Amino acid sequence: MLLFLDRSKAHRNDEVERWLKANRKAIRVKWFPIARPELNPVEECWNLLKDELVANRLHPTFEEMKMVIREKMRTEKFKLNPINYLC
Numbered sequence: 001m002l003l004f005l006d007r008s009k010a011h012r013n014d015e016v017e018r019w020l021k022a023n024r025k026a027i028r029v030k031w032f033p034i035a036r037p038e039l040n041p042v043e044e045c046w047n048l049l050k051d052e053l054v055a056n057r058l059h060p061t062f063e064e065m066k067m068v069i070r071e072k073m074r075t076e077k078f079k080l081n082p083i084n085y086l087c
Contacts, residue, residue: 006032006040045078 005011020029037043049072059065 001027002030003027004030004032007034041080044080048078049076
């Protein structure tokens with residue numbers, strides 16, 4: 001399996017490093033270049049949605065916020081250009 005990760009702190013902590021090392025035979029990691037979020041399609045999707053879903057909004061609970069984001073991500077048709085992500 002090929003796993004693409006950006007270089008956020010959440011992906012570079014000790015727990016993740018141990019997990020990746022323990023699973024290195026099954027998973028190959030490719031890191032997105034530093035400071036290049038435009039190469040990450042997930043970042044582009046999030047940028048298209050975040051203002052609509054979370055900016056200046058108060059969700060009563062974290063679970064409700066996750067549900068709103070999940071539903072939007074599931075139903076939104078993103079018009080991403082795959083050429084932008086070929087490395």
